[in-house]
Structures are given as C-alpha cells and as structure tokens.
Amino acid sequence: MTLHRTADDGWDLIAAGVGPALAAASTAAALTAAALDRVPYDLVVSAGIGGGFAPEAPVGSLVVADAITAADLGAETADGFLPVTELGFGTVTHHPPAGLVAEAAAATGARPGTVLTGSTVTGTAARAGLLRARHPRALAEAMEGFGVAEAAAAHQVAVLELRAVSNPVGPRDRAAWRIEDALAALTTGFGKLAPVLRSWNPHE
Numbered sequence: 217m218t219l220h221r222t223a224d225d226g227w228d229l230i231a232a233g234v235g236p237a238l239a240a241a242s243t244a245a246a247l248t249a250a251a252l253d254r255v256p257y258d259l260v261v262s263a264g265i266g267g268g269f270a271p272e273a274p275v276g277s278l279v280v281a282d283a284i285t286a287a288d289l290g291a292e293t294a295d296g297f298l299p300v301t302e303l304g305f306g307t308v309t310h311h312p313p314a315g316l317v318a319e320a321a322a323a324t325g326a327r328p329g330t331v332l333t334g335s336t337v338t339g340t341a342a343r344a345g346l347l348r349a350r351h352p353r354a355l356a357e358a359m360e361g362f363g364v365a366e367a368a369a370a371h372q373v374a375v376l377e378l379r380a381v382s383n384p385v386g387p388r389d390r391a392a393w394r395i396e397d398a399l400a401a402l403t404t405g406f407g408k409l410a411p412v413l414r415s416w417n418p419h420e
C-alpha cells in the first residue's frame with residue numbers, strides 16, 4: 217500500500233492494490249492509523265476502472281455506487297448461489313450516503329446504480345448474464361469496492377465508490393479494454409467531485 221498525503225486539505229490517496237482483500241487491508245490500516253492519531257477520516261472513496269454492463273454503462277462512462285455489493289461472497293449449491301446473508305451471517309451490500317451519491321452523480325454525470333465486487337474479472341457472456349440476473353440494478357463490476365466498504369463500516373466511516381468503465385462486462389476481449397480513456401474520465405470526474413466532497417456534511 218502507498219499513501220500519498222496532501223498537506224493542505226486533509227485528503228489522502230491510497231494506492232490500495234487489486235482485489236477486495238488487499239483493498240480492505242490497505243483501507244483498514246489507514247483508518248486505524250488515523251483513528252490512533254485522533255484525526256479520523258469522515259469518508260472513504262473507492263475509485264478506479266471497472267467493467268460496465270451494457271447498454272447502461274458504456275466504455276468511458278462513469279458509475280457511482282448507490283449499493284456496493286459482494287457478488288461472490290456466499291456458497292454455491294445445486295440450486296444456485298446463496299449469499300452469506302442467506303446462510304445466516306455477514307453482509308453483502310453497503311450503501312453510500314444517498315445525498316452524497318445524488319450530488320456526486322449530478323456533478324460528474326456518473327450514473328447511479330449497484331457496483332459489484334468480485335475476485336475474478338468476468339470473462340464469459342454466461343457469467344455476465346448470471347450476474348445481471350442476480351443483480352438487476354448492477355451497472356458495473358470491479359474488484360475492490362466491497363473490501364473498502366467493509367473496512368469503512370468497521371470504523372463507522374461513510375463510503376463512496378466511483379468507477380470509470382474501461383471495458384464491457386462479458387466475453388474476455390483484452391483488445392477492447394480502454395484503460396487510458398477510463399483513467400482520463402476518472403480524472404475529469406474527480407475534478408468535478410472534489411467540490412462535492414469538500415461541502416459534504418458527514419452527518420447527513
């Protein structure tokens with residue numbers, strides 16, 4: 217994990233790594249260090265590129281999560297997938313503050329919806345269809361949001377997730393990935409998000 221501290225406005229940037237476990241560990245370490253220093257964070261933003269479900273989230277578009285959902289946390293059964301919540305423990309969805317999501321969407325043009333977290337990039341139409349059937353509101357898939365949200369929830373800190381779509385969710389087609397375009401869209405989006413974050417009331 218690499219932490220970049222801004223001197224002036226109290227924001228830190230963490231390059232958390234790929235995957236929910238590393239993202240959770242990195243986020244939890246930063247949250248714990250800040251709490252021990254008695255300068256706790258008010259908000260954690262998970263941001264990066266992601267896969268977009270067609271046609272709602274095309275490559276180059278932005279998605280802001282109103283639900284951050286673990287797509288593969290559960291048990292496979294002969295009758296299908298059971299999320300851990302149906303097994304009687306844990307949680308599979310975190311909800312960012314609704315007002316902040318609405319303001320972020322308005323400021324950046326990001327579409328609000330569910331962002332799925334998984335440990336594997338979807339690579340078949342069958343898996344994409346299955347995910348969409350299970351999560352009809354899903355707009356995007358990535359690999360870190362739920363881990364970040366779990367760490368934030370453990371510290372009772374709010375979470376937001378912003379994704380720029382670099383590729384469609386579906387059959388693996390590496391040549392179709394537009395990572396540079398997505399990172400450019402994310403950078404532009406963050407420029408528009410910054411004033412929203414600055415004026416956000418954590419007690420919303």
Ligand SMILES: O=C(O)c1cccc(C(=O)CC[C@H]2O[C@@H](n3cnc4c(=O)[nH]cnc43)[C@H](O)[C@@H]2O)c1
Binds near residue numbers: 234235267357390
């Ligand atoms: O398969 C490849 O050749 C390949 C090349 C470059 C990057 C990758 C990744 O798997 C990057 C994972 C990274 O990006 C996010 N991401 C982007 N698109 C998706 C997606 O469709 N499904 C899940 N995660 C995605 C993810 O959050 C990671 O941070 C592969």
